[in-house]
Amino acid sequence: MMDLSKKEKLNLLLNQIGIPQELIDSEFQDAYLEKLALLKEEKVWQFHIHKSRPFTCEAIEVFNARLSDAFHHIAKVDVVINTDEKELDEHSLSSYWSFFINSVHDLFPAYKEYICNQSPTINGAQLTIYARNETEAQMMKRKIEPLFQEFVQKVV
Numbered sequence: 001m002m003d004l005s006k007k008e009k010l011n012l013l014l015n016q017i018g019i020p021q022e023l024i025d026s027e028f029q030d031a032y033l034e035k036l037a038l039l040k041e042e043k044v045w046q047f048h049i050h051k052s053r054p055f056t057c058e059a060i061e062v063f064n065a066r067l068s069d070a071f072h073h074i075a076k077v078d079v080v081i082n083t084d085e086k087e088l089d090e091h092s093l094s095s096y097w098s099f100f101i102n103s104v105h106d107l108f109p110a111y112k113e114y115i116c117n118q119s120p121t122i123n124g125a126q127l128t129i130y131a132r133n134e135t136e137a138q139m140m141k142r143k144i145e146p147l148f149q150e151f152v153q154k155v156v
Contacts, residue, residue, distance in 0.1 A: 006032035010049065017066040027059040034082065038075075045071060046078040053085040054156050057095035080154050088156060090122045097127060100151045107143070111136065115144070 004012065010033040014024050034048040047067065055063075060079075067077045088096065097120055104112070114132065121128040127148075131137035 006034065006050075009033040013047075017063075017070040019063065019066055023059060023062060027055055031055075039078075043075045044078050045075045046080060048080045048082065050082045052083065054083050054088055054092060055081065057092060057099050060096075060155055061099060078154075081156065083156050086156050088152075093122055093127060094120065096152065096155060097148070100148055101144075103151075104144070104147060111139065115140070 010028065010031055011024070013033065014028060019028070028051075030053075031049055031051040034050045037046040037048065038044075039046060060081075064077075064079055067079065071077050098116075101112070101116055107115070115129060118129060129140065129144075131140055
């Protein structure tokens with residue numbers, strides 16, 4: 001029996017989870033499945049995808065949603081993306097920020113609403129959000145910054 005290439009494995013997965021062909025054509029042509037790690041204790045399947053440049057945020061959202069839907073009865077899924085090109089343009093960074101902040105579930109509702117309703121200032125790779133007071137600023141720095149850094153490391 002012939003083994004599938006990493007690219008063929010990814011294409012099989014994309015078709016299995018119902019990714020639209022136009023999204024495959026525009027976002028996944030140079031991508032491949034590096035590995036699938038099964039984290040037994042956490043009951044997580046961790047998909048490692050490689051691509052030359054970062055995916056659009058919209059592509060990641062669709063991929064994550066379809067992957068979670070397809071495997072929710074078996075395990076939780078996690079996606080780690082490794083790219084050759086690490087830079088995100090300002091539009092992409094802003095899109096990823098919005099996706100990220102809406103996925104954080106353990107923020108106080110008042111903080112989350114305030115943060116979600118503002119557009120961050122972006123200067124190169126620096127993203128700035130504003131706090132209403134010093135206590136709030138410290139909480140954001142302590143809680144949100146490490147989570148966002150981890151999130152970006154998984155998608156770029």
